[in-house]
Amino acid sequence: MIGRCKHRRRAAALGFGVVFAGSTLGAAALAQDTQRAEVEEVLVTGSRIAREGIDTSTPVSVIGGEEIKLSGAPNVEKILSDAPQFVASTNGGASANTVPGGTADVNLRGFGASRNLVLVNGRRFAIYGPEQVTDLNTIPTALIARTEVVTGGSSAVYGSDAITGVVNFIMRDDFEGVEATAQTSYDSPTTTPTYNIDLTVGGNFAEGRGNAVVSVNYLNRGAITRGERGEWAYDSLSDGCVTPASASRNHAGVPVAVPSGSTCRAAGGVPGLIAGGSGDIPNGRFTGVPIFNSGTSTPGLNDALAAAGLTGMGSRGFTFSDDGTTVRPALTPQDDFNLGPDNYLQVPQERWMVNAFSHYDFTDKATGYLEFHFSNNRVDQQLAPTNISGPFLFNINNPYLADIPGMNEVLRQLDLAETRPTTVTTGSSSRVNNPNDGFAVINVGRRLVEVGLRENVSDRNVWRMALGVRGDIGDVSENFLSNLAYDVYYTFARTEETSRQSGNVSRSRFASALLMNGSADPLLNIFGQNISEAGVDAIAIGATNSTEAELQVAAATLSGQIIDLPAGPLAFSLxxxxxxxxxxxxxxxxxxxxxxxxxxxxxxTEGDVTAKEIFGELRIPLLGGLPFIDDLTANGAFRMSDYDLEGVGKVWTYLYGLDWRLNEDVAFRGQFQRAIRAPNVADLYGGLRQSVEPATDPCSDKQPASGRTDDVRALCVASGVPAASVFTAGVQPNTIIPALFGGNPEVGEEESDTRTFGIVVTPQILPKLAVTLDYFDITLDGAIAQLGGGLNNTLNLCFNVIQDIDSEFCQAINRNPVTGEISVPYYAEIRQANTGGLETSGYDLSARYGFDFGFGLFGNGSTLNISTAWTKTNEFTSTPVQAFPNVKNLCVGSYGTTCGEPIPEYKGVTRFTWTTGPLSLSLRHRFIDDVTVDRYLLPTRAGTTAPAYADLVNPRLDSQNYLDFSFSYEWGQQVEFFGGVNNLADDDPPVVGSAQIRANTWPATYDYNGRTMFIGMTVRTL
Incomplete structure (x- = not known):
């Protein structure tokens, strides 16, 4: 929280708390020395008690405003995701080409964006969507003085959502003058520009009793498609083969078969990845027809298939030539559709933003303050043309098949072979197909390229206002309730978003257009690429969706000192x-x-959540001024929250901790915190929505050979897979599976415990050295999550773990009765529940040291500052279902469809900054440790059978080292030039196949845009 300028005469040794607790990313974050000095009472993120100095038992890291300039990042989420305490947010940021999307969020400790709390000046900011998360695109980077990050549960101080901690943006709200900054940046592979302009105007008024600051920002970020990064992102890659050449890269070593018609290629420098894609293709892929001479075929159908040349057809079905005049068996991956080239790798963004801060001293005891924010963000998403799949009706005398020998007879034989009526679902309607009625059912997989690309334009407006009064009200008496201060405020924030979509298709219109209208030909010819403009007009639809979110907060605090104890004042906050x-x-x-x-x-989705809370803190000085106990202070806090939710009600959160300053050189700290997260609107009332997720169906050929047991086979048949199709490619022709996700109004709160222990070293003999080492352990119970922990885990629990068709996990799976595929309109249904648990632990290390030199370029000497921050993650474990505690995903050092974004064991950032006169040169090193695919690592750690490491394609992603260079030059007092180059070596991200999240890599974790350059200038008045 922003500091209060109440000066005190008591001296305190700087060096224990926020300044040195991980504050390695910005020079402004560290004190210049550790000498005893006059200090002021300040409020530090993690507490509402003002204290002398900056002692705190809660580890707090600080990112200075200078770091934003040196990094060249116009949006702050990139700065945070590079910091070692954060795991990249998959669906929040410039690379998130997802719908809904277009936002930027932060993922502290890897627990997800909804489990950390974002504040501005110590108060909650605007939220977006039913998930009630803050969009970092609305944070004005030009006004950020520093960013304080509490890495541990803080619900007792700040309320719900602070499971893993708090990110608090401290703004410059006392600005005088005019400052204009313009910056442009672009990447070397595509030279796509990003422009960012800021204008800030501020000044004092009323003889210095007030100040007002207004800042305007314009940002324009260009789009980059996967096709523009063709060397590794153009194709849709999947695991295909392993070559002996791979062994030298420690990726694999045993050759396996290459699919017919394909080659074992080295995409992105990685042997074994094959260009593939979606099984729903522009020429149409048709399945559900019994294989020639199989037990489900008939003599008549065999003759028709032979006449059509389909005796060699397999489970992938058949397809057509471009003009639709010939038919042949469908192949994989040769026929698969490449989803990659047109998809955005970097989504375009245009932003206008206005922020205003003002405060006015009405009296010596009352300062009013006002904050205002408005922003408009427009972000586009672009995807490959849509596909349509599922069972559809066809006339058995379809005119578009009349010239292909045997094809209409295939349809007639299918109609004759039907033994009972079949209901064919077509979106919002259905139709009963009777045997020998002139119609046949065939499963269609068609990529509708004629309709065009899918595009979604998100237009988001955000308004926020904060109005409050704060001040010092003095003492009740000299020895009781002294130094009292208060803060009362109200905030209102509203987000309105409209998203407009194109490239959609009506399923019911598509189904109708496949059939003859009396004697007229069907409007759609989907055999080959033959859909006419009239056909496109008949089935194509647009869509306009709206989302609103509102947050109101009213709060009041009173703080001060109760009495003076022998070791110091007993401080409180209520x-x-x-x-x-x-x-x-x-x-x-x-x-x-x-x-x-x-x-x-x-x-x-519609709903609301109301909470009424009371909270308090105590800071109790126990001992001081003794040998080996320079200061020993205990602290505690509580919060009682009353929610209007049936599944929550009244809940308590609390913390207690101890600060022990051994002497001026060494201090220790420790804290325990109980935190909660109440369910948000999406958790409670989220309407069912469809999404596609990367997952493995254990009933398909993607099930490892070791898992193809009789029990699994029987379960697959019981779940709806035809017996002959179990463990075949036709059960899962794509690497992604559709599912329905939604809320649950009975869901309760999450509960977490956080333990932190640390040491701070600030040796007086080396006054510019500061080192902190903190241990953290966070355990979350009752995690609100998708059933089973997600689609992939639900499939695994059903078929490989619990193996009970009546379990809630198996009951969530629905299949196409013809093929056994989980495909539209047969979904897996995954609702929210207090189902799982999360746990992480590790160490945060930070250090800073400065050197003074007698030489420099401008004759006045120079300084070299070195700062570093590292996190070692000992454990990151998800328990999908706490009712089955033995089923754990030990994800540290892993990535993939279960563990998600890479979670490296080690992650670190180090910066060297040399300053000589007006010139500063800075070199930053970013390190991300190597990670191994979870398909191998999870069963290995669980002691179960894993696929052979040597048979996997690129199972390990090598550690990444990025070097960034930046500079700043002050030309007098009014002009400053700055610029730099990130990813100096122009390293491409590591490339993966089947385990990718998108674009054949993990673009939120690794630099996807190669070498990037930025240059800017700031002009200010004196």
Whole structure:
């Protein structure tokens, strides 16, 4: 929280707390020395008690405003994701080409964006969507003085959501003058520009009793498609083969078969990856027809298949030539559609933002303050043309098949072979198909390239206002309730978003257009690439969705000192808070009905959450001025929250800790915190929505050979897979699977415990050295998550672990009765539940040292400052279902479809800055440790059978070392030039196949845009 300028005469040794607790990323974050000095009472993030100096038992890291300039990042999420305490946020940032999307969030400790709390000047900021997360695109980087990060549960101090900690942006709210900054940046592979302009105006008024600051920002970030990074991102890659050449790279070593018609290629420098893609292709892929001479075929059908040349057809079905005049068996991966080239790798963004801060001293005891924010963010997403799949009806005398020998007879034989009526679901409607009625059912997998690319334009407006009064009210008496201060405020924030989509298709219109209308030919010819403009007009639909979110907070605090104890004053803080959060999502009627193919359908979401809270803190000085006990202080806090939720009600959170300053050189600290996260609107009331997720169906050929047991086979058949199709490619032709996700109004709160212990070393003999080492352990119980921990885990629990068709996990799986595939409109249904647990532990190390030199370029000497911050993650464990505690995913050092974004064991950032006169030169090193694919690592750690490491393609992603260079030059007092180059070596991200999240890599974790350059200038008045 922002500091209070109440000066005190008591001296304190700087060196224990926020300044040195991980503050290695910005020069402004560290004190210049550790000598005893006059200090002021300040409020430090993690506590509401003002204290002399900056002692705190809670580890707090600080990122100075200078770091933002030196990094060249116009959006702050990039700075945070590079910091070692953070794991990249998959769906929040410039590389998140997802819908809904277009936002930037922060993922502290890897627990997800909803489990850390974002503040501005110590108060909650605006939220977006039913998830009630803050969009970092709304944070004005030009006004950030510093960013304080509490890495541990803070619900007792700040309320719900602070499971893993708090990110608090401290703003410059006492600015005088005019400052204009312009910056441009671009990447070397595509030269796509990003422009960022800031204008800040501020000044004092009323003879210095008030100050007002207004800042305007414009940002324009260009788009980069995967096709523009063709050397590794163009193709849709999947694991294909292993070559002896791979052994030298420690990726694999045993050759395996290359699919017919393909070659074992080295995409992105990695042998064994094969260009593939989606099984739903522009020429159409048709399945559900019994294989020639199989037990489910008939003599008549065999003759028809032979006439059509389909005796060699397998489970992948058949397809057509471009003009639709010939038919042949479908192949993989030769026929698969490449989803990559048109998809955005970097989404374009245009932002306008206005921020205003003002404060005015009405009296010596009352200062009013006002904060205002408005921003408009426009972010586009672009995806490959939509596909449509599922069973559809065809006339058995389809005119578009009349010239292909045997094809209409294939349809007639299918119609004759039907033994009972079949209901064919077509989006919002259905139709009963009877045997020998002139119609046949065939499963279609068609990429609708004629409709065009899928595009979504998100337009998001955010308003926020904070109004408050704070001040010092003095003492009740000299020895009781002294130095009292108060802060009362109200905030209102509202987010409104409209997203407009194109490239969607109506499923029911598509189904109708496949059939003859009386004697007229069907409107759609989907055999080959033959859909006409009239056909496109008939099936294509747009969609307009709206999302609103509102947050209101009213709070009051009173702080001060109760009495003077022998070791110092007993300090306290008491307060009350009322909080109201609401959100609604209103999808387009096509999305709401489910009669849509393209972007994901979903049902409306609407709800609100209200909390009434009281909270308090104590800081108790125990001993001081003794040998080996320069200062020993205990602290504690509590918060009682009353939620209007049936599954939550009243909950308590609390913390207690101890600060022990051994002497001026060494200090120790420790703390325990109980934190909670109440369910948000999405958890509670989220309407069912469709999404596709990377997952492995254990009933397909993607199930490892060791898992193809009789029990699994029987379970697959019981779940709806035809017996002959079990463990074949037809059960899962794609690497992604559709599922329905939604909320649960009965869900309760999450609960976590955080333990931290640390040491701070600030040796007086080396006054510019500061070192901190902190241990952290965070355990989360009752994690609100998708059933089973997600789609992939639900499939695994059903078929490989629990193996009970009546379990909630197996009951969530629905299959196409013809092929056994989990495909539209047969989904897996995954709802929210207090289902799992998360645990992480490790060490945070930070250090800083400075050198003074007698030489420099401008004759006045120079300085070299070195700062470093590292995190070693000992454990990152997810328990998908706490009712089955033996099923754990030990994810540290891993990545993949279960563990998600890479979670390296070691991650670090080090910066060297040499300053000579007006010139500063800075070199930054970023390190990300190597990680191993979870498909191998998880079963190995669990003691179960894992696939042979040598048979895997690129199972390990090598450690990454990035070097960044930047400079700044002050030309007088009014002009400053700055610039730099990030990723000096132009390193490409590591390339993966089947385990990728998108674009054949993990673009949120690794630099996806190669070498980037930036240059800027700041002009200010004196």
């Amino acid at each position: 307060g009350a808070e009322w909080r109201y959060a609401s959100s609604q999502f209103v999808p387009d009627e096509f999305l709401r009905s489910g009669d849509v193919v393209g972007f994901n359908p979903g049902l409306p």
